[in-house]
Amino acid sequence: MMRAALIVVVLGLVGFAAAWLAEYPGIVAVDWGEWRIESSVGVAIGAVVLLAIVVALLYRFWRWMRTAPRRLRAAHEAERRRQGYRALTRGMVAVAAGDAEESSRLAKRAESLLEEPPLTLLLSAQAAQLKGDDRAAEKYFRLMVANPELEFLGLRGLLTSELRQGNTAAALEHARAAYRLSPQSEWIQATLFELQLEANQWKQAAALLHDVGRRGGSPEPTLRRRRAILLLEQAADVEASGDRPAAATIAEKAHTSAPEFVPAAVAAARLLTTVGKAKRAHRVLETTWRAAPHPDVAAALLAVWPDESAKQRLARTQALAHLTPGHIEGDIAIARTTIAAGDFPRARRSLAVVGGARAEDLESRVCRLWAELEDAEHGPGLAARDWLMRASSARPDPMWVCSKCRQGTPDWRPSCPFCNAFDSLEWRHILLPVADDGSAATAQMRAVALARAPAPVARIAPPAAAPGPSASAGGNGGSEPANTPPPQFLAPMPPDVPIIGPREP
Numbered sequence: 185m186m187r188a189a190l191i192v193v194v195l196g197l198v199g200f201a202a203a204w205l206a207e208y209p210g211i212v213a214v215d216w217g218e219w220r221i222e223s224s225v226g227v228a229i230g231a232v233v234l235l236a237i238v239v240a241l242l243y244r245f246w247r248w249m250r251t252a253p254r255r256l257r258a259a260h261e262a263e264r265r266r267q268g269y270r271a272l273t274r275g276m277v278a279v280a281a282g283d284a285e286e287s288s289r290l291a292k293r294a295e296s297l298l299e300e301p302p303l304t305l306l307l308s309a310q311a312a313q314l315k316g317d318d319r320a321a322e323k324y325f326r327l328m329v330a331n332p333e334l335e336f337l338g339l340r341g342l343l344t345s346e347l348r349q350g351n352t353a354a355a356l357e358h359a360r361a362a363y364r365l366s367p368q369s370e371w372i373q374a375t376l377f378e379l380q381l382e383a384n385q386w387k388q389a390a391a392l393l394h395d396v397g398r399r400g401g402s403p404e405p406t407l408r409r410r411r412a413i414l415l416l417e418q419a420a421d422v423e424a425s426g427d428r429p430a431a432a433t434i435a436e437k438a439h440t441s442a443p444e445f446v447p448a449a450v451a452a453a454r455l456l457t458t459v460g461k462a463k464r465a466h467r468v469l470e471t472t473w474r475a476a477p478h479p480d481v482a483a484a485l486l487a488v489w490p491d492e493s494a495k496q497r498l499a500r501t502q503a504l505a506h507l508t509p510g511h512i513e514g515d516i517a518i519a520r521t522t523i524a525a526g527d528f529p530r531a532r533r534s535l536a537v538v539g540g541a542r543a544e545d546l547e548s549r550v551c552r553l554w555a556e557l558e559d560a561e562h563g564p565g566l567a568a569r570d571w572l573m574r575a576s577s578a579r580p581d582p583m584w585v586c587s588k589c590r591q592g593t594p595d596w597r598p599s600c601p602f603c604n605a606f607d608s609l610e611w612r613h614i615l616l617p618v619a620d621d622g623s624a625a626t627a628q629m630r631a632v633a634l635a636r637a638p639a640p641v642a643r644i645a646p647p648a649a650a651p652g653p654s655a656s657a658g659g660n661g662g663s664e665p666a667n668t669p670p671p672q673f674l675a676p677m678p679p680d681v682p683i684i685g686p687r688e689p
Contacts, residue, residue, distance in 0.1 A: 202226075268297030284314035305334060309341055318345060336365045343375065352382055363392075368399065381599075381606060386418040405442075410607050412442040413598050416451055423455065432459050439468050444475035446611070447596045450484045457488050470507060477508050478611065482517035494525035512538050519553050528561045547582075551575035584609040 210225040271294040278287035309324035328338030339362040346355035359376040380389040415438035423431035432455035438448040449472035456465035505514025519534035555571035589603040592614040
């Protein structure tokens with residue numbers, strides 16, 4: 185709107201000037217030597233305007249001619265950069281596709297077209313790695329380290345190269361340097377931590393955990409548990425050197441760092457017991473039991489007082505179970521000690537409590553305890569064998585399961601024995617594949633669970649050929665016939681194997 189108004193004003197002024205000149209034409213005279221030029225004012229003004237236009241055009245042409253070489257050079261450089269970036273992009277694609285020859289060719293072309301080496305160093309290094317030329321790749325990575333903008337990428341490349349060659353010491357140095365440059369990088373945090381663990385640098389790894397926690401990189405429970413694991417590893421090294429009191433002190437620090445962490449409590453109790461601090465070991469186990477009842481804690485408590493009688497051990501187990509009333513681990517621990525103490529009615533009551541409302545909730549370890557109870561109370565017989573047969577199809581026992589690879593192991597370790605993931609083992613039930621018949625455990629897993637049964641089963645051999653009365657040897661305390669061979673204590677058989685011999689009525 186303003187522009188239109190301005191145009192109207194300008195046209196109005198021009199029209200007014202033209203009208204004024206028409207009314208007052210005037211005369212312009214120019215004397216130049218013998219020449220005299222006369223014209224009206226309007227014509228003179230037109231001539232001046234035309235002359236100004238011609239001069240302006242000549243000036244612009246002169247400037248264009250003067251800047252032409254510079255513009256041609258700029259256009260040439262722009263084309264080279266365009267082709268260089270195209271070669272760089274295609275080279276990255278070739279690296280991703282694993283084409284070593286093509287990526288190497290494009291890296292050289294990009295390097296010759298682009299006058300910015302930092303852009304081509306990474307492509308050249310990766311192309312050299314694809315060709316297997318580690319020396320050339322290392323040269324490019326070191327050039328990247330010398331460039332402040334690419335130093336982290338160069339260190340990462342050197343670190344990866346050293347790890348591929350198995351040189352963990354040099355890789356650890358590169359990881360430290362990369363962490364100083366980018367401490368917030370989760371990749372370098374994990375890599376540096378793993379290398380420190382491999383080098384048994386427990387204190388340095390603990391310091392790294394503290395720094396990561398200060399930056400908010402991991403949850404506090406995870407940091408406390410991992411700090412406890414590092415202290416346990418340090419205690420193991422100190423114990424291996426023969427200094428058990430110092431190892432006990434370090435293990436107790438691990439328990440203090442994560443009181444709910446069962447392996448730390450068990451290790452601390454064992455070491456404290458070896459140095460004559462049984463009461464302190466007892467308190468450690470009680471603290472952990474309150475936070476996380478676990479069968480290893482109950483077993484460690486009995487190991488603290490190895491010389492006690494069965495009734496004394498039962499009393500200690502009952503006191504431990506009363507710390508967490510109604511927990512399944514307390515009832516199972518009481519059942520174990522009551523069987524050992526010969527209190528079979530109490531054992532039956534405890535096992536009945538942990539049986540579960542549904543038959544499919546019955547765990548394999550509970551079935552094995554029932555078999556052990558039948559064997560201890562009535563002697564080897566079919567009742568114990570039947571419980572072991574039920575154990576093969578019962579719910580698998582809880583174990584240490586890796587959260588990464590989902591594999592299970594009965595014993596805790598700092599790293600998963602299958603995938604080597606650090607601090608990935610969790611105490612829980614393993615998820616088994618569903619069989620064709622819809623059951624939770626496959627036949628193979630049932631056989632494995634049955635083979636892990638600790639107590640043998642008495643299988644009654646068939647009666648002898650000689651005629652005579654034959655008595656059934658079940659769980660009723662009956663005696664064997666005189667012509668029957670003694671029971672054979674054999675490993676439990678898988679459920680698919682037929683049982684030969686008399687059955688209980």
